[in-house]
Amino acid sequence: MPEPRLLLFDTASLYFRAFHGIPASLRSEDGRPVNAVRGLLDFLARFITDYAPTEVACCWDNSWRPAWRVALIPSYKAHRVAYADVELVPEELVAQVPLIREVLAALGLTVVGKDGFEADDIMGTLASRAGIPTDVVTGDRDLFQLVDDERGVRVLYCGKGVARHDRVDTAWLRAKYDIDGPGYVDFAVLRGDASDGLPGVAGIGEKTAARLVADYGGMEGILAAAMAGRLSPTITARIAAAIDYLGAAGEVVAVRRDVELGPLDLTLPSAPADPEAFARLTTDLKLGGAADRILAALARR
Numbered sequence: 001m002p003e004p005r006l007l008l009f010d011t012a013s014l015y016f017r018a019f020h021g022i023p024a025s026l027r028s029e030d031g032r033p034v035n036a037v038r039g040l041l042d043f044l045a046r047f048i049t050d051y052a053p054t055e056v057a058c059c060w061d062n063s064w065r066p067a068w069r070v071a072l073i074p075s076y077k078a079h080r081v082a083y084a085d086v087e088l089v090p091e092e093l094v095a096q097v098p099l100i101r102e103v104l105a106a107l108g109l110t111v112v113g114k115d116g117f118e119a120d121d122i123m124g125t126l127a128s129r130a131g132i133p134t135d136v137v138t139g140d141r142d143l144f145q146l147v148d149d150e151r152g153v154r155v156l157y158c159g160k161g162v163a164r165h166d167r168v169d170t171a172w173l174r175a176k177y178d179i180d181g182p183g184y185v186d187f188a189v190l191r192g193d194a195s196d197g198l199p200g201v202a203g204i205g206e207k208t209a210a211r212l213v214a215d216y217g218g219m220e221g222i223l224a225a226a227m228a229g230r231l232s233p234t235i236t237a238r239i240a241a242a243i244d245y246l247g248a249a250g251e252v253v254a255v256r257r258d259v260e261l262g263p264l265d266l267t268l269p270s271a272p273a274d275p276e277a278f279a280r281l282t283t284d285l286k287l288g289g290a291a292d293r294i295l296a297a298l299a300r301r
Contacts, residue, residue, distance in 0.1 A: 006130045006266065007053035008123045010138035011111070012061050015040045015100060017139060017158065019093045028285045036096040037103060038290040043162050044109070045293040047137055048268070049300060051156075055132070055266035058104055059122040060113030068116070072248040075197040103281055107294065108273025110266050114259050124255035126266075127153050137165075142188060142196075144168055145255060147181035177210045186219040189249040198249060201242040204235070219250060270298055 018039020026035040048056065064087050065077045082088040104111055112122050124146060127134045133152035136143050143155050147168055155168040166172065170180050179187055190209035192200015204212075212235075216222045223246075226236045239246070272278040272295070282291040 002052060002054055004055070004132040005051065005053045006055045006057070006126070006132055006134040007047060007051055007268075008126055008134060008136045009044065009047070009056070009058045010119050010123065010136070010140060010143070011040070011058045011100075012064075012119060013139045013158070014043050014137065014162075015096070016093070017162070018043060019090070019096070021161075024092060026286075029283070032099075032285075033092040033096060034099065034285045034287070036093055037099050037285060038287055040100060041103065041287065041290040041294045043137075045290070045297040046162060047135075047156065048294075048297040051135055052300070053135070053268055056109055056268045057122075057126055057264070057266050058109050058111045059119040059126070060111050061119045062113035062115045063117055066116055066118060069252045073198065073245070073252045075199065076252055078197050080197075099281075099285060103278070103285075103287075106272055106274045106278035106281055107298070108269040110264060112261065112264060112266075114261060117256060117259050121256035121259050122261070124257045125259040125261060128257040142184075142193070142253060143255065144173060145181055145184040145188075145253075147173060147184075153181075177206075178214045179210055183213045183218060185250060185254050186222070187213045188253050189219065189246060190222075198253070199245065201238050201246070203238045208235070219246065268298070271295075272298075 015036045019036040022035040022039040024033055024035055026033065026038055028034050065081070065085060069076050080088050101111065112126065113119070114122060120140065120143060123136050123138075123143065127136060127146050135154050135156050136146055137156045137158065139158040141157070141159070144157075146153050147155055147170060149170045157166045157168050160166070173180055173184070177187060187209050189198070190201050190204050190212060191206050192198045200209075212222050216225050222239070225231050226239050229236075231239070278291070281287065
């Protein structure tokens with residue numbers, strides 16, 4: 001019997017990467033773009049083959065910019081809003097999202113999402129309740145907060161590309177930032193993240209943020225040190241100026257681990273759940289070698 005292992009895919013992170021990294025000239029029989037569909041299948045096949053999971057979840061952004069996070073930090077992802085609460089996404093990618101859902105359903109790969117929450121929160125919840133070694137596949141550094149050697153939770157980080165992904169564990173985090181998974185939230189809050197509309201503390205960059213977390217153990221210790229005069233006057237003044245932001249940002253950056261998801265069957269199938277539907281989609285979308293590779297990955301189960 002294979003050793004139990006859970007693989008959590010940050011689905012949107014991967015299909016965005018596929019869309020921008022694979023030629024848009026890949027088209028279906030009727031001329032629709034399919035580069036994100038084919039690329040996502042190849043990414044799934046690679047990780048399933050290389051890491052041999054027994055369980056898989058394709059985690060979904062039912063709410064890409066949850067109202068409760070925006071209420072805390074109004075600038076959260078605001079630069080990515082097209083209008084109302086619609087994300088600014090290329091039309092050729094928008095058209096492929098329903099196709100991705102169809103293909104995943106035909107394969108029998110479980111898609112997990114919840115209204116009011118991001119895929120990050122789904123991954124945080126599933127990783128926390130798994131009870132087996134878990135790998136989180138993403139291009140989002142914020143998920144480094146989930147790293148937990150004792151519970152066997154790693155992040156397979158695709159920041160440099162899927163083929164060159166990093167296996168992020170505590171040793172990797174300490175070598176990179178001199179912090180561990182639990183310290184990553186406060187580090188990210190201090191540093192900020194322009195891609196998520198989080199300003200951070202003005203004048204505190206990555207190195208200073210990491211040093212503060214490493215030296216004082218997190219935000220509570222940093223604030224206590226500032227109040228006790230143990231920080232430099234400059235750092236103390238910068239933290240004082242950002243105190244309202246600091247109070248809200250921690251809750252925004254922290255991945256939820258308590259989303260009510262109910263019972264789920266995440267068992268990795270050894271063949272498509274609906275072979276006829278998958279065969280039709282393979283032909284209609286001209287999935288070609290990508291379809292062959294995901295089928296081969298499942299068959300190794």
